[in-house]
Every structure is written in C-alpha cells, then in structure tokens.
Amino acid sequence: MGIIIHTTFLPHDDAEAAKAFYGDTLGFEIRNEVGYHDMYWITVGPPEQPDVNIVLHPPGADPATTDAERAMIAEMMAKGTYASIMLASDDLEATFARLVEKGADIMQEPTDQDWGSRDCAVRDPAGNTVRIQQRR
Template sequence: MDIKLSQCFIAVDDHDKALAFYRDVLGLEVRNDVGFEGMRWVTVGSPSQPGVDIVLEPPVADPNTSPADKAAIAELLAKGLLRGVIFDTEDCDATFERIRAAGGEVLQEPVDQPYGVRDCAFRDPSGNMLRFTQHSFTQHGEQ
C-alpha cells in the first residue's frame, strides 16, 4: 500500500491573524482561500512540499453546534489543546530566533531532546502548539 499525507487541519479563530503568522512569519505559501456560508478555509503549505497542505479551518463548521459546545471548543483552542503540528527545520536555533523576533509566543526554547532531536515550540495566534524539530544536530560537541 502506498499512502501519503495530503492534508492536515488546524482550527483558527481569526484567519487574517493566522495568515499573518503562517504566511508572513513561517513563510508558507497560500494555496487556497475559500469562503462558504459565512465561514472560511485557507490552505497553506511549504513550497518544498507541494503535495502537503495545512488547512486553516474554523473551530466549528457545523451550524447545529450548541452555544455551550462552541464555548467549550473556543476554550480548548485558546489553551492549545485541539491540534498541533510539528515542522522540520534544518536549523532549530535560527528558526526559533526568527519566529521569536516576529513576536511568536514561545512555549519552549530550543533544547536537545533525549530521543535525538533538537526542538522548540510556539503557539500560533489561535493558541495551537507548533513544534520545530531539527533531526540532525551536534549534541554536547559530538556528532
């Protein structure tokens, strides 16, 4: 069986703020921007991965969702508990500095993990956790 990742979804509560982050800070390209029945879906992706899309979707797309459920989803989103994405980067420290300089909310500064990666973490403007992982790094001066 030959299967590949095509799309993943991230709930955002403000598409314009999300675009300013994903496009302008992370450098992802906008591939689609669709409105339907008062809602909006924006697809972004890395130029180096044309076959993988990240869909920035509304937190609740079902018009029958109760106000209590909408409030619960908004609270989970704000805490970063709905979704997360891990991006690969060639230089975790440089990526961290670029995102922090652009005002990204830092969750974790770059650190060497015991499972063999160096990574850092931020929240996007909606509260989603994003990790940036460098797979090949020098740990404690050794390769």
C-alpha cells in the first residue's frame, strides 16, 4: 500500500493576492476556484506534479469555529505564525531571484542550514511562511 501527498490546505484572506503569489510568483497552476457566499477556495499546484494540490481556503470557514477562534486565527495570520509549507526547487538561487523580482516578502535569503539543506523563506500575502529548499 502506497500513500502519497495529494492535498494540503493553507489559509488565505485575499483571493486575488493569493492567486498572484501562487500563480505568477511561484508559477503554480490555478486548478480550481470555488466561491460560496463571501468565501473563496482556490486550488493550486506545481505543473510538474498534477496530483499534488494546495487548497487556499478562507480561515475559520468551518462552522464549528467560534468567533474567538476566528479572531485568534486572524491574529496569528497577521503575525505569520498560523501556517507554513515547505517547497523545493531544482535551482534555489534562480527561484530566490524570481521571488525578489516579483516583490515577495523575504524572510530569509538562501542559507546553508545546520541540518544539511540550503533554503530560503518568504511570506505569502496571508502571512503564511513559505520555505523553499534546494532539491538534491
């Protein structure tokens, strides 16, 4: 039995900014867009991995989420401590140059880490940490 990563979720609070970052800046495909009332879900993913998806979702959309929890989520997103994702690139330096060129919110330039990888970090428009490491 093989288990794969199919879909993961990250919150967004601005659909157009999320599509610009994940589509234009990172080069991901916009695969699906679903609206419901004032909420919006966007599915994106790398063209080279058609079976791997990131669903950008409205935070606190679950009806079981309380108003206090929604406020906490909004506060954590604003600080950049709510969610993160680790991506990989065949050419970290070129990827980082593109991030700079597109005006991404840089957290860390490419750095050799103590644990053996080389990576950089940016924040997406919702404050999520996006770390990108060099593929081996």
